[in-house]
Amino acid sequence: MTKGGYNLGIDFKGGTLLELHFSPAVPVGDIRDALASVDVGTRTLDLRQSEIKEFGTPNDILIRVEEEAEGTAVADGIRNTLQSRFGSNIPVESEWLRRQEAVGPKIGEELKSDAISAIFVSIVLIIIYIWFRFKRIQYGIAAVVALVHDVLITLGVFSLFDLEISLAIVASLLTIVGYSLNDTIVVFDRVREDLRLYRRETFGQILNRSINECLNRTVLTSGTTLFVVTSLLTLGGEVIHDFALALLVGVIIGTYSSSFVASPVVYFWLGRGEKEPTSAQTGAQNAA
Template sequence: IASLLFHGGLHYGIDFAGGTLVQVKFSQPTTPDDIRNALKGLDLGSSTIQQFEDASGGEFLIRVEKSKSDLVGLSDEIKATLDKVYGADHVDIRRVEMVGPKVGEDLRRKGFMAIIYALVGILIYVTFRFEFKFALGAVVALFHDVIITVGIFSLLDKEFSLSILAALLAIVGYSLNDTIVVYDRIRENLRKPGKRSYEELINTSINETLNRTILTSVTTILVLVSLFFLGGGVIHDFAFALMIGVIVGTYSSIFIASPIVIGMKGIKSFQGKRSRMST
């Protein structure tokens, strides 16, 4: 939260801020710095150039975060300038995407509302399947996972795009699954006869599911590390967001969701004792 408030907030990508994305294929070797120097005369403002792994020449994404009334004209200017520097036969425009500022703002609003709706839906569903104290613990843990992931992206000045929003929703689903596994074991142990305290019962339930939680998380992280290093620049940040989410989600399922259930149980017991004393 501090990184969002004091570090300048999120660095929104073209999907949310508006602008133009041009994917260019070169038949001869070049570098992002060379392309940036070639386009220097266009005054593109805030722009990034990202390279794909490609053996023959190179393929690049040119992202221009600039509000212009003629976005189509902007892509044509980029094509004409690159043709002049590299030659028209050596430049191939593979893809052009344009998002206006108003469309980007609408996508940003709908994206964050999707996360809110997901959390509210989870609160209702878990309350129905378990109890409200379990639902509250799950939602607080999920909110924690989302905030930590978004905060790290803000702190590192990484681009926040639709793919990262999709990663956040995937993190919510993954973390919820971990939490539900623990909750289900707690519910099973509550039905068993015995005189263990509530805290001991939850601690036992966490320990019984700990191996499963850790092994699942490690397996998932190994896959995400492979995507991070071998998947190319397009899904680099997506894999990075998922790695953060899996690590933080594993932590929150054990150390946040279940302790909140204990805390809610303690509050309920305290209120019951207080009402009996008053009568």
Template sequence: MQLFKSETHFNFMGRIKAAVIFSIVLILIGLGSIAVSGGLKFGIDFAGGTLIQLQFKNPPDIKVIRDGLKTIGLGESTIQEFGSKRDILIRVQRSEEKLEAVGSMVRRSLMGKFNVDEITVERVEMVGPKVGRDLREKALLSILYAIIGIVIYISWRFEVQYAIAAIIALIHDVLVTMGAFSIFDKEFTLVIVAAFLTIIGYSLNDTIVVFDRIRENLRRKGKSSMSEMINMSINQTLSRTLLTSGTTLLVVIALFFFGGEIIHDFSFALLVGVFIGTYSSIFIASVFLVYWDSRKTAHR
């Protein structure tokens, strides 16, 4: 299936400078947001704390819940709707108490404001600070191991410059997506780490398709320059790239809007990641290959 009836002839390489500037601006905005907000907003998985899910018979007033929680001294809390307006998710920083005790404390704190039979404690989850720190380290290691594996595979499958180009594109995708999470004040949890690994895999697949075509065209290079070869290769794979990304985005958009609160942040990460990954496989990865070739030519 082809999106375009004939091969396109877009001058992607002629827009490299604009693309690089655009990417740098995106990354700087994201990193600036992370710096201003004091780092990523880690969820309980990484930061430690206690999560309590309550279900009410009727949609409650969140302000009333917040006022009730102040009386039991659980520390700073975050209260939000979870799925429906009757389901409330409460996150608190403290994690010293037993699970049953926390649930009972929260329920008692709200008894004066709601009828007892109106409140059901659906679940209570707790992560200690040390466990959260360990999970954070393991999450970072999982991403690092994935990147190392990618470097080894692409260096073997192609050449080392292709591996470096792919890693630059992947780091670009991760930084932009992390920045988006900070800008939109979304929590960074283990689920989001899974989303990041998915983004890395998806973006890499797209990049390898372009790389494979570049290598194929280089074998019959003729008098064309590296920049021209890359431009031709991107145009030749453009239909496939846009079709794959477009159909994936349709699914992710559906998940984002209709998938519910549980996977909302996960689908948001994929939405940003798939879009940016498609962009980086066309522009960012190719920039390094052009740079590598120019340096190689200059040293001849």
């Protein structure tokens, strides 16, 4: 993340995206040359510096333009230019235009704001829910620390490899939050039960026991989830590749954070330095 921020997609920055299919294929360099002069309304734009690349196969071309205009003017200008230049390489209209998106800068800013708001509202609700369920706010804060850890590492991977952050990636991050939270609650619930069963053990011993008891369940659940996500990543195609990659990273990170990030944070507050069962344990037992 420190190397230059995030590669925000059309959803957040605004602009135009086109996915086109040519048969036979047209080299990216020829398409870039053709876009040196594109008529958009009363203007003529040089779009050669836009992102133009193959998308899955040499026949499929992805064009991402940050140039803004009303409605679909930029997309229409690009399509008209390429049709006049490569008419023999263009099949019927329904097969040529695979995808078209146009987002204005104002909408992009609103989507960015809504995405950030959704994440923060989720964090607050998570703390309240776990506080209510386990009768101690420390459990809620520990769970959120683990979730923030999962999200930051996933975003760090996307920043490191300069992968695009789109609304689909925001959806994957919320999915990761839900998955990791479920694992964390399972561990905390086992801690609550063991506090009631093993009253003579210290909080640290009970925490260690609970993690071990949940380990088989965690490994099996994560293994089956990773199998599905890996299948999406390898077989799902370019359209959902980044979404599946975010889930893959998030599930792997979330698997260990539930036990080895959230639990130590709880121990830091409730059990650090104790030698005998403390009032913190007694309170948790009574609450359970």
